[in-house]
Amino acid sequence: MPSQCFLGVDLGAESGRVLAGILENQQIRLEEIYRFSNGPVTVAGTKRWNVIGLWSSILKGLSLAAQKYGDQIISVGVDTWGVDYALLSEKQELLGQPYHYRDPRTEGMLNLAISRVPQQEIFDATGVQFMEINTLYQLLAMQQSDPELLNQANVLLLMPDFFHWLLSGSQVVEFTNATTTQCLNPVTGDWSYELLRQLEIPTAMLPKLVQPGTKLGTLREEVMRQTGLSKIEVVAPATHDTASAVAAIPTANTGNPDWAYISSGTWSLMGVEVNQAVLGKRAFELNFTNEGGIDGTYRLLKNIMGLWLVQECKRCYEREGTELDYTALTTAATEAEPFRSLVDPDDPRFLSPVDMREEIKGYCQETNQPVPETPGQFVRCALESLALKYHKVLDWLEELTGTPITVLHIVGGGTKNELLNQFTANSCQIPVITGPVEATGLGNVLVQARAAGAVSSLAEIREIVRNSTETTTYEPQDQAVWSEAMQRFNQLLDAAG
Ligand code: LFR
Numbered sequence: 396m397p398s399q400c401f402l403g404v405d406l407g408a409e410s411g412r413v414l415a416g417i418l419e420n421q422q423i424r425l426e427e428i429y430r431f432s433n434g435p436v437t438v439a440g441t442k443r444w445n446v447i448g449l450w451s452s453i454l455k456g457l458s459l460a461a462q463k464y465g466d467q468i469i470s471v472g473v474d475t476w477g478v479d480y481a482l483l484s485e486k487q488e489l490l491g492q493p494y495h496y497r498d499p500r501t502e503g504m505l506n507l508a509i510s511r512v513p514q515q516e517i518f519d520a521t522g523v524q525f526m527e528i529n530t531l532y533q534l535l536a537m538q539q540s541d542p543e544l545l546n547q548a549n550v551l552l553l554m555p556d557f558f559h560w561l562l563s564g565s566q567v568v569e570f571t572n573a574t575t576t577q578c579l580n581p582v583t584g585d586w587s588y589e590l591l592r593q594l595e596i597p598t599a600m601l602p603k604l605v606q607p608g609t610k611l612g613t614l615r616e617e618v619m620r621q622t623g624l625s626k627i628e629v630v631a632p633a634t635h636d637t638a639s640a641v642a643a644i645p646t647a648n649t650g651n652p653d654w655a656y657i658s659s660g661t662w663s664l665m666g667v668e669v670n671q672a673v674l675g676k677r678a679f680e681l682n683f684t685n686e687g688g689i690d691g692t693y694r695l696l697k698n699i700m701g702l703w704l705v706q707e708c709k710r711c712y713e714r715e716g717t718e719l720d721y722t723a724l725t726t727a728a729t730e731a732e733p734f735r736s737l738v739d740p741d742d743p744r745f746l747s748p749v750d751m752r753e754e755i756k757g758y759c760q761e762t763n764q765p766v767p768e769t770p771g772q773f774v775r776c777a778l779e780s781l782a783l784k785y786h787k788v789l790d791w792l793e794e795l796t797g798t799p800i801t802v803l804h805i806v807g808g809g810t811k812n813e814l815l816n817q818f819t820a821n822s823c824q825i826p827v828i829t830g831p832v833e834a835t836g837l838g839n840v841l842v843q844a845r846a847a848g849a850v851s852s853l854a855e856i857r858e859i860v861r862n863s864t865e866t867t868t869y870e871p872q873d874q875a876v877w878s879e880a881m882q883r884f885n886q887l888l889d890a891a892g
Pocket of ligand 1: 477496528
């Protein structure tokens with residue numbers, strides 16, 4: 396079969412890309428066609444998506460793709476992070492500027508929600524971890540501060556769906572990303588209407604849900620004119636970036652629950668793939684989430700604060716005029732004293748800090764540990780703490796599934812940090828297999844390839860990824876020192892309650 400090209404638009408925390416996935420002889424090659432910056436824009440003290448800027452960058456990337464791959468292009472699909480949304484009026488006007496989930500307006504909204512509906516009931520109705528970034532709390536914040544805007548909303552689209560609307564005119568919400576909202580019922584697979592009614596959130600604006608791989612229609616005429624693309628299909632991939640990444644994990648063991656994954660980037664999403672949502676008291680107590688994957692799978696996982704800790708330290712140095720790239724920061728961490736200070740990466744103070752270094756220092760002071768001062772000390776503290784948190788979450792996953800985990804796959808940009816990869820193997824005491832870096836992009840285009848009939852199953856998607864990309868294995872080392880550090884880490888978590 397001649398090669399086929401699928402275009403993936405992947406909007407990540409630091410940059411957005413238009414990617415071309417070229418499928419030939421059961422191998423996929425991913426090419427970056429165009430990269431542009433992404434991230435929240437501060438507007439009068441609020442954090443927003445730059446939707447118009449992003450749209451124009453996407454159009455530019457699509458034009459470049461059309462020039463290069465022309466008639467080989469079969470379809471296009473968009474993925475991005477979860478939980479954020481846009482509202483359209485009846486006349487199809489964008490209502491307000493979509494918020495970024497790190498906007499602080501959701502503070503206090505979890506408490507408001509549980510004052511109306513008991514927390515366990517919210518979990519039973521959604522199966523999703525309690526994080527104030529979730530769409531549910533974003534909608535509650537809007538209900539509190541701007542009910543007029545919410546009442547004008549005719550349709551709510553999650554951000555990838557919004558871009559699919561701009562591309563094709565379709566107004567649906569794709570399932571994997573919908574599961575991040577905490578507005579969906581994991582048993583019925585439909586919106587949790589009853590819960591939303593109890594919370595007085597309008598439900599008429601919620602569109603039809605579609606599964607990943609659904610053909611949404613062809614490009615709008617105006618998009619074809621502007622980009623030079625022909626009348627190609629717009630196909631919903633697994634629009635939640637983490638769902639796309641997990642679809643592209645190069646395991647040969649689909650269906651076997653003895654492996655875990657971390658999708659590593661700004662966040663570290665750590666979990667296992669299960670065939671049914673894991674609900675119940677213990678999952679609730681441990682604040683695990685069940686996010687929808689492809690083919691009826693669920694990602695039983697936990698959000699760990701991830702390399703955000705390092706990204707934000709880097710940003711602090713940059714603001715002061717010191718340019719330190721990730722390689723320099725990791726080298727400094729390699730040379731820094733081991734286990735000097737540890738933090739719980741998931742302490743809420745690290746979610747949207749003004750100065751990450753001050754928050755890390757504050758945590759260390761309050762827990763009577765030496766305060767980091769140098770870039771190497773900050774980054775070493777962040778990386779060791781992340782690796783220890785991974786071990787903790789691995790233990791919880793084994794407890795929840797009753798299955799020992801024998802190997803950990805790490806995919807995504809975070810795998811470029813070899814120090815963290817080795818720390819993770821040491822901390823978890825199981826082999827770690829890293830790669831591919833571009834799991835999200837690969838998952839995106841391969842789900843489109845499946846919609847086109849070129850690939851048949853999730854197992855085959857993973858086989859293609861295995862055939863097409865390199866992995867690296869890290870064996871555990873230094874067991875004794877890491878076990879000791881784990882005890883210290885557990886004491887910190889226990890003390891925090
Ligand atoms: C990763 C991710 C996580 C989600 C967080 C916020 O990019 O999509 O899975 O919890 O961003 O949406």
